Amino acid sequence: MTRTPTFEELFRGCQRTAVHLETRDAYMKSDPAFVDWKAGRSFDPAERWADWHDIVTEATSRGVEVCRARIVSTPVSEYIRFEYDVTDGLNIAAGESVRWLSRRDATDLALPGNDFWLFDSSLVLVNHFDGEGENMEVELTEDAEVAKLCDAAFEAVWKRATPHAQFELA
Structure with missing residues (x-):
């Protein structure tokens, strides 16, 4: 059985882009x-x-978007308010670009059934959560069709979404 690389290993191997699509209203409430x-x-x-911040900072300092x-x-849910509150101090501070899209504005977009990370438009790390947003399991795939779907979905959301600095919680 092949071991799934850590986030650190995936980011260190990434050359151009690491994009993440989040679609749930709550994660890991514990x-x-x-x-x-x-x-x-x-x-x-x-x-x-700190570990996450360092991983992302290292990647962005190498030119990875x-x-x-x-x-x-x-x-928004209480958990999304929490994510919003920590975004500047964590994600933006580490060099990430973050955008938000109201679910109402995503109705006509074709989206995968799970959250994912897409590295260099070819390696997909799928995040599987239970119904409460806990117990994340990951699945890594290099399937070209899955990568293509995830890339197109992310780009469609990104194009329509509002940058963090301009997004207002409802």
């Missing part, structure tokens, strides 16, 4: 950072997720 945020405890996102698009229901 995450201690979300629990702290809900309780009103402040923290530095870049410090809390890292983009994240989030499709969200409106009004």
Whole structure:
């Protein structure tokens, strides 16, 4: 059985682009950072997720374009408010570009059934979550048709989505 590479290995092997499509309204609600945020405890996102911040910063410093698009229901869920609140201090600070798209504006887009990371338009890391957004499992594929679908879906969302700095929570 082949071992799935870590995020760090995938980012280190990436040469041009790493794009991520998120389509759920909640993820890992048991995450201690979300629990702290809900309780009103402040923290530095870049410090809390230092490993992630370092991985993305290293990739963007090599010229890799890292983009994240989030499709969200409106009004947004509590978890999406949390993601929005930490985006500047984590994602943007690490060099990611982040855009948001209201689910209402995505109705006519052909989208894969799962969230994914797409590296260099050819390697797809599919994220599988349970119904509560917990217990993420990953599946790695180099299937050209899957990569093509994911690339087209991401580009369609990205083109329509609002940059983080201009997005207003509903």
